[in-house]
Amino acid sequence: MGAGHGHRLHFHGHSPVHRAPAHLKLLALLGFMLVVVATPHDWYAAFAAEALVLLGVVALSRVPVTYLAPRMVIEVPFAVFALLMPFIAQGPRTEVLGLTVSEPGLHAGVALLVKGTIGVLASLTLAATTEPQDVLRGLTRLRMPDLVVQIMGFMIRYLDVVTAELGRMMVAMRSRGCEPRSPRHWPTLARAMGALFIRSYERGERVHLAMLSRGYDGRLPSEGRP
Amino acid sequence: MHVPDGFLDAPTSVATGAVAVAGVALALRGARRELDDRTAPMAGLVATFVFAAQMINFPVGAGTSGHLLGGALAAVLVGPWSAVLCISVVLLVQALLMADGGITALGTNVTLMALVGVWVGWGVFVLVRRLLPRRTSSVVPAAAIGALASVPAAAAVFSLLFAVGGNAPVDPGTVLGAMVTWHVVIGIGEAVVTGLVVASVVATRPDLVRGALPALETRELEIRSPVR
Numbered sequence: 001m002g003a004g005h006g007h008r009l010h011f012h013g014h015s016p017v018h019r020a021p022a023h024l025k026l027l028a029l030l031g032f033m034l035v036v037v038a039t040p041h042d043w044y045a046a047f048a049a050e051a052l053v054l055l056g057v058v059a060l061s062r063v064p065v066t067y068l069a070p071r072m073v074i075e076v077p078f079a080v081f082a083l084l085m086p087f088i089a090q091g092p093r094t095e096v097l098g099l100t101v102s103e104p105g106l107h108a109g110v111a112l113l114v115k116g117t118i119g120v121l122a123s124l125t126l127a128a129t130t131e132p133q134d135v136l137r138g139l140t141r142l143r144m145p146d147l148v149v150q151i152m153g154f155m156i157r158y159l160d161v162v163t164a165e166l167g168r169m170m171v172a173m174r175s176r177g178c179e180p181r182s183p184r185h186w187p188t189l190a191r192a193m194g195a196l197f198i199r200s201y202e203r204g205e206r207v208h209l210a211m212l213s214r215g216y217d218g219r220l221p222s223e224g225r226p
Numbered sequence: 227m228h229v230p231d232g233f234l235d236a237p238t239s240v241a242t243g244a245v246a247v248a249g250v251a252l253a254l255r256g257a258r259r260e261l262d263d264r265t266a267p268m269a270g271l272v273a274t275f276v277f278a279a280q281m282i283n284f285p286v287g288a289g290t291s292g293h294l295l296g297g298a299l300a301a302v303l304v305g306p307w308s309a310v311l312c313i314s315v316v317l318l319v320q321a322l323l324m325a326d327g328g329i330t331a332l333g334t335n336v337t338l339m340a341l342v343g344v345w346v347g348w349g350v351f352v353l354v355r356r357l358l359p360r361r362t363s364s365v366v367p368a369a370a371i372g373a374l375a376s377v378p379a380a381a382a383v384f385s386l387l388f389a390v391g392g393n394a395p396v397d398p399g400t401v402l403g404a405m406v407t408w409h410v411v412i413g414i415g416e417a418v419v420t421g422l423v424v425a426s427v428v429a430t431r432p433d434l435v436r437g438a439l440p441a442l443e444t445r446e447l448e449i450r451s452p453v454r
Contacts, residue, residue, distance in 0.1 A: 152270070186418060
């Protein structure tokens with residue numbers, strides 16, 4: 001808990017990608033991904049070009065591939081679906097490696113996998129090169145409603161506090177013989193979650209009172225905008 | 227669980243994005259009524275709680291595990307408007323800072339989990355609560371049934387979106403059938419966990435459970451004499 005409240009994906013650096021204003025990075029990510037999603041699923045040359053652009057940005061950001069690659073496993077459940085696609089889709093059949101698969105399903109599966117992978121890598125690059133506070137400032141500049149930005153700010157601030165609290169509760173439960181994965185212990189687990197909710201809610205009340213005593217009037221003071 | 231980039235085509239993603247923006251804008255007004263000027267810190271902490279609760283996995287068979295979506299749970303605990311804000315912010319943080327759920331699919335994810343998940347959960351909860359006697363203990367089964375309904379409802383809406391703008395030639399009926407059956411199983415887990423969590427909060431701090439407010443208003447002060 002004593003550690004800085006950075007988030008787990010950020011990779012410290014000073015590359016041009018790190019220094020670029022956050023609102024431009026957010027817009028670039030959104031625009032780039034809309035183009036990728038809108039690419040018809042048999043334009044393999046376009047996919048290659050998009051992948052090259054993204055890899056160029058990754059190279060420019062100097063975030064090591066060994067840092068990004070393990071974090072791409074978040075994609076796995078969805079990759080399984082893309083791999084199933086050739087078997088469950090309709091349309092004319094074709095032979096690949098001795099298996100009979102649906103031809104449009106095969107194309108769709110490959111396109112899903114490519115688009116999903118580009119999406120995960122692009123989002124990881126944003127998360128790795130942008131501090132959470134800069135994301136918040138970027139969202140403010142993009143006219144995200146102030147209340148949403150504030151809620152997000154509180155969530156980022158207390159994320160590590162609350163998950164660490166949950167972690168300590170889990171350690172305490174495990175050391176008393178509780179196995180959180182087993183449905184037999186769900187009642188215990190649920191009571192812990194109930195306690196976590198009450199603790200989080202009461203922490204929110206204390207934070208609110210502390211803010212009031214420092215002159216909070218529904219808006220956060222804006223510190224030096226970039 | 228989260229819809230990634232490229233699953234639905236661009237027009238569908240943009241359309242669900244517009245629905246999500248409208249839904250969140252309405253929730254911003256509604257949440258002011260539920261939480262007044264405490265909205266920002268309270269919703270922020272509740273969003274953090276929902277995020278933490280989602281880290282707990284439960285097995286749903288065949289070696290896979292599901293996790294709590296938390297829409298119905300948050301709605302019963304803090305009210306539907308604040309719950310929409312909390313779940314939306316959780317999805318926003320996951321998309322921007324954790325690469326979980328694509329940025330172009332953010333509108334879809336907010337529509338499915340924050341709007342459909344919360345409102346179906348809350349609607350069914352209110353309906354069941356009306357049928358049960360006005361006691362704080364009635365909140366628990368009502369919350370569980372709301373949670374049970376919210377998960378397949380979100381899955382059904384996803385199947386509809388997939389039929390409209392899916393990027394794959396799969397029979398929409400098959401998708402609907404598979405998604406809904408699978409999510410009924412996940413919904414049972416969601417219902418059990420939601421019911422148990424609500425039960426534990428109702429037992430200790432019923433005043434914090436938004437869904438229990440009508441029952442609390444009619445509750446009479448009971449003075450018990452010690453048994454000799």
